[in-house]
Amino acid sequence: FLMERKTRVKINRKEVILAKMRKSCSCTPKKLKNFVMDFLPVLRWLPKYQCKEYIWGDIMSGLVIGIILVPQAIAYSLLAGLKPIYSLYTSFFANIIYFLMGTSRHVSVGIFSLISLMVGQVVDRELLLAGFDLNDDAPPALGDGSLQNNSQSNTTAFNLTIAGISAECGKECYAIGIATALTFVAGVYQVLMGIFRLGFVSMYLSESVLDGFATGASLTILTAQVKYLIGIKIPRSQGHGMLVITWINIFRNVSQANLCDVITSAICIVVLVTAKELGDRYKHKLKFPLPTELVVITVATLVSHYGKLNEVYASSVSGAIPTGFIPPKVPDFNLMLRVAVDALPLAIVSFVFTVSLSEMCAKKYAYTIRANQEMFAVGFCNIIPSFFHCFATSAALAKTLVKTSTGCQTQVSGVISAMVVLLVLLFLAPLFYSLQKCVLACIIIVSLRGALRKFRDVPARYYVNKVDTLVWVVTMSASALISTEIGLLVGIVFSMLCIIVRTQRPRTALLGQIRGTSFYEDDLEYENLFSIPKVKIFRFEAPLYYANRNYFLKSLYRMTNLDPNLEAARRKKYEKKEKQHLRKGDHTTANGLGIRETTLQLVPKQIDFHALVVDCSSISFLDTTGVNTLKEILKDYKDLNISVLLACCNPSVIDSLKRGGYFGKDFGSMKEMLFYSIHNAVKFAKDQK
Numbered sequence: 001f002l003m004e005r006k007t008r009v010k011i012n013r014k015e016v017i018l019a020k021m022r023k024s025c026s027c028t029p030k031k032l033k034n035f036v037m038d039f040l041p042v043l044r045w046l047p048k049y050q051c052k053e054y055i056w057g058d059i060m061s062g063l064v065i066g067i068i069l070v071p072q073a074i075a076y077s078l079l080a081g082l083k084p085i086y087s088l089y090t091s092f093f094a095n096i097i098y099f100l101m102g103t104s105r106h107v108s109v110g111i112f113s114l115i116s117l118m119v120g121q122v123v124d125r126e127l128l129l130a131g132f133d134l135n136d137d138a139p140p141a142l143g144d145g146s147l148q149n150n151s152q153s154n155t156t157a158f159n160l161t162i163a164g165i166s167a168e169c170g171k172e173c174y175a176i177g178i179a180t181a182l183t184f185v186a187g188v189y190q191v192l193m194g195i196f197r198l199g200f201v202s203m204y205l206s207e208s209v210l211d212g213f214a215t216g217a218s219l220t221i222l223t224a225q226v227k228y229l230i231g232i233k234i235p236r237s238q239g240h241g242m243l244v245i246t247w248i249n250i251f252r253n254v255s256q257a258n259l260c261d262v263i264t265s266a267i268c269i270v271v272l273v274t275a276k277e278l279g280d281r282y283k284h285k286l287k288f289p290l291p292t293e294l295v296v297i298t299v300a301t302l303v304s305h306y307g308k309l310n311e312v313y314a315s316s317v318s319g320a321i322p323t324g325f326i327p328p329k330v331p332d333f334n335l336m337l338r339v340a341v342d343a344l345p346l347a348i349v350s351f352v353f354t355v356s357l358s359e360m361c362a363k364k365y366a367y368t369i370r371a372n373q374e375m376f377a378v379g380f381c382n383i384i385p386s387f388f389h390c391f392a393t394s395a396a397l398a399k400t401l402v403k404t405s406t407g408c409q410t411q412v413s414g415v416i417s418a419m420v421v422l423l424v425l426l427f428l429a430p431l432f433y434s435l436q437k438c439v440l441a442c443i444i445i446v447s448l449r450g451a452l453r454k455f456r457d458v459p460a461r462y463y464v465n466k467v468d469t470l471v472w473v474v475t476m477s478a479s480a481l482i483s484t485e486i487g488l489l490v491g492i493v494f495s496m497l498c499i500i501v502r503t504q505r506p507r508t509a510l511l512g513q514i515r516g517t518s519f520y521e522d523d524l525e526y527e528n529l530f531s532i533p534k535v536k537i538f539r540f541e542a543p544l545y546y547a548n549r550n551y552f553l554k555s556l557y558r559m560t561n562l563d564p565n566l567e568a569a570r571r572k573k574y575e576k577k578e579k580q581h582l583r584k585g586d587h588t589t590a591n592g593l594g595i596r597e598t599t600l601q602l603v604p605k606q607i608d609f610h611a612l613v614v615d616c617s618s619i620s621f622l623d624t625t626g627v628n629t630l631k632e633i634l635k636d637y638k639d640l641n642i643s644v645l646l647a648c649c650n651p652s653v654i655d656s657l658k659r660g661g662y663f664g665k666d667f668g669s670m671k672e673m674l675f676y677s678i679h680n681a682v683k684f685a686k687d688q689k
Contacts, residue, residue: 042100057407062416064406070424071293075440079116081123084321088425093385094393095418099411101377103369104358106408108399114217115394122342124238126178132171134236179391181335185343186392187382194375202352209491212472216479216487218451228441229265231258240482260313261438268442293443305434316437321429328387345485354378354395471495506542508555518679535685536560539615544626564636611685617648627660645681646674
């Protein structure tokens with residue numbers, strides 16, 4: 001039987017588009033109000049804030065995150081190649097702006113190790129191109145970043161003409177100029193993606209790609225911090241293969257290791273790892289996580305200051321961190337042109353991590369987020385702070401998990417965290433002058449535990465899905481051994497190629513009947529299946545399109561043990577020889593058989609079926625090549641008196657077959673060619689003469 005399709009109402013697309021444009025371009029007070037409240041979600045939820053129920057959880061989580069944020073902000077400045085003050089600015093402004101514009105109640109937005117690394121790589125590259133020395137231990141800039149004259153290349157005032165800058169500008173000034181330009185462009189990309197609703201781009205970053213990217217970038221971060229751990233002075237490597245080059249330089253200079261930094265690093269790592277492990281083991285008993293980083297930084301700063309580790313043992317320290325805010329400055333347009341390409345992967349990674357964490361929290365706590373608004377929020381978390389000497393931000397997994405575990409209810413906790421950072425900015429920043437850089441490196445390395453632990457999951461991942469494991473390995477290797485941006489691109493391309501290859505060579509099967517039922521399954525996978533006499537049932541588990549057409553035909557011919565083209569050619573050959581013998585008056589054929597015997601010989605022994613049922617349940621779509629392929633096998637098998645029956649086609653496939661003329665002009669033969677179940681097709685084949 002044939003089911004009747006519903007008649008679709010024809011839609012005038014022109015009218016629909018015009019109606020949408022009229023609706024979008026109209027401006028009424030109600031619409032303006034909704035636009036403002038959608039753009040600033042805080043206006044919707046803050047008036048409904050349940051103070052008695054939420055306030056203590058928000059204050060507690062805000063204080064804890066603020067306490068964690070300060071040492072991490074100072075530490076991640078090493079990754080970004082910038083001074084610690086800029087990390088503190090970034091943490092402050094990001095929390096305030098996301099409070100106003102974000103739709104997630106629990107996400108912690110601010111500095112993130114991977115984003116800091118990507119910013120730092122661009123900053124280092126541009127500093128090298130500008131002729132600056134990347135040595136971190138050169139004397140710091142004075143005043144507003146303009147540098148005074150002496151013999152050091154990093155402290156010589158350059159009258160720069162690079163990228164159109166003609167004013168005197170030193171290393172620190174130029175570095176933050178690059179970072180703010182990069183951040184501004186990344187934010188513009190994110191806002192444009194939100195306007196044009198390009199959030200679907202995140203779909204191409206699978207879990208395996210993101211995990212591999214994070215692990216590879218973590219190896220790069222770890223490698224970049226080793227020189228601080230052991231206190232050696234090696235140039236900051238740039239370009240492809242940075243990880244390998246850095247390790248070569250480390251081993252070449254390991255004899256110059258600073259014993260004071262080595263001992264300090266060993267003690268800090270032991271304390272931090274022990275505290276983290278104990279915190280993970282007894283987290284159900286702790287009301288809030290231990291502020292280990294803050295304790296370590298406080299104790300290390302006091303020991304370094306009173307022990308004069310910098311003066312006596314030449315241990316590298318953070319240096320002066322000014323208080324207050326630097327006057328805002330518009331990012332340089334010419335620098336934007338230099339970093340426009342670098343900003344694109346930065347924008348995508350920042351958005352993807354923010355949205356994925358937002359969705360995770362929303363699912364866990366039963367509320368909804370708006371992915372498009374999240375893109376606007378993280379975009380303006382980059383655009384606005386770029387005027388205040390900040391660099392790119394994103395949601396951070398570790399701080400988000402801490403935030404949820406300490407009773408966070410809304411983004412009011414973000415404001416509390418911003419106030420803690422503001423307190424440090426205004427009053428406490430100079431106290432960190434004597435903090436050793438090796439302590440900051442220890443904090444960064446210990447924070448990578450989660451990403452580095454992914455190596456332990458490789459066997460389990462391989463057991464679940466070998467292809468996803470291969471994607472993870474390729475992305476991780478490319479991110480670590482080549483560069484983070486290229487690693488991300490390689491991961492995306494490779495994962496897409498894996499999908500294409502899997503559709504090019506999908507599983508195929510001949511089906512047998514489960515005895516006593518109307519169901520059919522793979523004859524090679526299940527025991528005790530019943531083969532239908534004179535009927536072959538073929539399943540193809542992928543869309544049928546131009547890339548897998550040949551594989552479809554080869555699999556069909558191999559599994560049915562019949563190539564209709566070869567058989568037709570063989571029959572024509574016999575018929576031709578037969579006619580030649582008949583003209584000569586010989587009643588025997590070329591192979592010495594009589595005419596009747598030859599007639600029998602023309603029907604090969606391997607043709608043991610008169611009907612072919614194609615199970616189309618796994619064929620999600622057909623392109624033009626796919627339709628032509630089915631038409632081709634229909635014709636070829638018909639020449640051998642074998643009927644081809646299609647079963648379990650979805651409406652999309654049926655429409656493609658109709659448009660391609662598979663059923664003829666009037667569709668009159670559809671009832672004899674198309675069936676809604678394999679069993680119906682088999683019954684029809686059995687009833688055929």
